[in-house]
Structure formats: C-alpha cells, structure tokens
Amino acid sequence: MxxxxxxxxxxxxxxxxxxxxxxxxxxxxxxxxxxxxxxxxxAPSYSSMTVTEEIGSDGGSAFHDACPEGEVLVGLQGGVNGPILSGISGICGAVRISEASPVEITVTAGEAMPTVRGVMSSEEPESRRCPPNEMVVGFSGSTTLYDPNAPRPILWRVALVCAPLVIEGPHEAASISLGETTSTPSLGGAEDAGDTFDPVPCPENQVARAIQGRSGLLVDALGLGCAELSLxxxxxxxxxxx
Structure with missing residues (x-):
C-alpha cells in the first residue's frame, strides 16, 4: 500500500x-x-500451512515439527541402523530478501531440529541438504516391510525435491514462482531395494515448512507441511x- x-x-x-x-x-x-x-x-510472509499425503503406515505416534517463524525446510538429518533409515530430523533455513537490484531470495541454512523422530542410532548421522538458496518442495523414496508378519511399511529411504524461488515482474506487481527442481541423493537404505513410491510434492507454488508423519523406534510415515511464500x-x- x-x-x-x-x-x-x-x-x-x-x-x-x-x-x-x-x-x-x-x-x-x-x-x-x-x-x-x-x-x-x-519480509517473507506465508499462507496457512497445508499438508501433503503421508507415505508409510499408521504405526508409532503422530508428529509435526515446524520450522521457526520465517524459515523453510532445506534438508533432513537422519540416522541409519544397518540398511534402515532409523530416525530423522528437519533442517531449516532463514529466508532473506536482498536490498540490491535485481532483487533475489536467498536462504541461510541452519542446524537440524533438536527433536529426532525415530532413533538416530549410534552411527554418525548423515544429512541431505538442498543446493544453496533452494528449499524443499517435495520428497520421493521407498518403503519396506520391517516385519514380514506385520504388514505395516516403514520408510526405507527418502530423497528431497528442491527448488529456488524466483521473483518476476516489476516491484509494484512482483510475483514469486518456483524455479527448476532438483533432487538430493537418498538418505537411508539402498536405492535398488524397497517399494518405490511416486514423488510427493507440495501444492503448486508452495514450499515445505514442516515435516510430519508417524514414528516409534523407526520412521513409520512421512509427509510435509507446506505454505505459499509472498513478499x-x-x-x-x-x-x-x-
């Protein structure tokens, strides 16, 4: 105004x-x-959060871990117990708007959330982060039956789908859209095992601001909380x- x-x-x-x-x-x-x-x-402003489909089963307990105010999801940290993805936590980043022309949106990546869903295991945690100045807009991966006698799939591996935000148009009518997407390497089990599921995207022109799903000793299900960013x-x- x-x-x-x-x-x-x-x-x-x-x-x-x-x-x-x-x-x-x-x-x-x-x-x-x-x-x-x-x-x-x-400053960045976000719409109300929407949730994606959750991949996995109804085992464990529900969780919803949102990034701090003004931040977006830029990665995951996970523990691997043998061949299984045993635990995850989100990695968030602060969105910054440049003061110079042309205006650009950058993301300063932070540390992993302190809350671990599942068990990070005794092995050194691994992380998967979006490329610089990109943020999570979806995920892909595969599930597996941890116990053949209990038909409840768990998360076997997960890869992040990332994209930058692009500002278009004059300043008085600027619009924000998603740039070209990229995918991170998988976190967890081998890519040639498990049951692959179709990529799960955020709604159109939305970016991830939370991870959610179900977990116990392992990650039973995973989804994203997404929102549209505006200036x-x-x-x-x-x-x-x-």
Whole structure:
C-alpha cells in the first residue's frame, strides 16, 4: 500500500521512484527528504500451512515439527541402523530478501531440529541438504516391510525435491514462482531395494515448512507441511496524512 503524508510528496512520486530505483521501492531503507514518508523492510510472509499425503503406515505416534517463524525446510538429518533409515530430523533455513537490484531470495541454512523422530542410532548421522538458496518442495523414496508378519511399511529411504524461488515482474506487481527442481541423493537404505513410491510434492507454488508423519523406534510415515511464500514490502507513514 502506498501512503503519502503531503500533497507535495504525492506530486514528487515519479521523481522519487526514479531517484531511489528498485532497491528503495522494495524497502529496507528510511527515505529522507520527504515529509513523514518511509519504507518498511521487506519480509517473507506465508499462507496457512497445508499438508501433503503421508507415505508409510499408521504405526508409532503422530508428529509435526515446524520450522521457526520465517524459515523453510532445506534438508533432513537422519540416522541409519544397518540398511534402515532409523530416525530423522528437519533442517531449516532463514529466508532473506536482498536490498540490491535485481532483487533475489536467498536462504541461510541452519542446524537440524533438536527433536529426532525415530532413533538416530549410534552411527554418525548423515544429512541431505538442498543446493544453496533452494528449499524443499517435495520428497520421493521407498518403503519396506520391517516385519514380514506385520504388514505395516516403514520408510526405507527418502530423497528431497528442491527448488529456488524466483521473483518476476516489476516491484509494484512482483510475483514469486518456483524455479527448476532438483533432487538430493537418498538418505537411508539402498536405492535398488524397497517399494518405490511416486514423488510427493507440495501444492503448486508452495514450499515445505514442516515435516510430519508417524514414528516409534523407526520412521513409520512421512509427509510435509507446506505454505505459499509472498513478499511483504509495505509502505508506511510516520505522521498523519493531510
């Protein structure tokens, strides 16, 4: 929303935008020399979370682990017990909006969530992360029957589907879309074993912000919590509009 506090400020809109360019129009700086006009910082904003299909069985207990506010899922850390994926935790990253033109979205990857679903095992945990500045938008993999006498599949291996976010269009009508997807190597058991399932994507133009599913001693089921990201770059005033 464009807000101006004086008539002279309104008349100077064209000159102002020409002087500050895209960087100033997208925010992140206080604009001086114009009465009571400033730009608020750009920040990522997310829609309500939706959930994907969960792959696996109804064993174990349900879990839902969401990334901190403003962050997205960028990877998984997992433990392998023999040939089996025994436990997982999500890895989140903070989304940043550049102040320079052209505007870019970057992701600063953090550490794995402290909560482990399943058992990380005594072996050194492995991690699978999206390429730099990409985030999780789906997953693929396979399941297996851990106990042939109990027809409840568990997660055998998982690979992440990743994509960058791309800003298109002028700043006053910018839109965000997903770029080309890539896949990480699998985490867990061998790729030539288990029952492969079709890739599970987030809804269109949404990115993952949570892992969810069911777990006990192993990972019984896995799904994603997804949301659409948009840019919040409001213009605000510090005084009363005349």
């Amino acid at each position: 464009h807000v101006f506090s004086t008539a002279s400020a309104r008349r100077g809109l064209g000159a102002l935008l020409g002087a500050i360019g895209l960087q100033g129009a997208l925010g992140c700086n206080t604009i001086t020399g114009v009465d009571a006009l400033r730009f608020e910082p750009c 919040a770059c409001p213009w605000a005033r510090s005084g009363s509009e005349e």
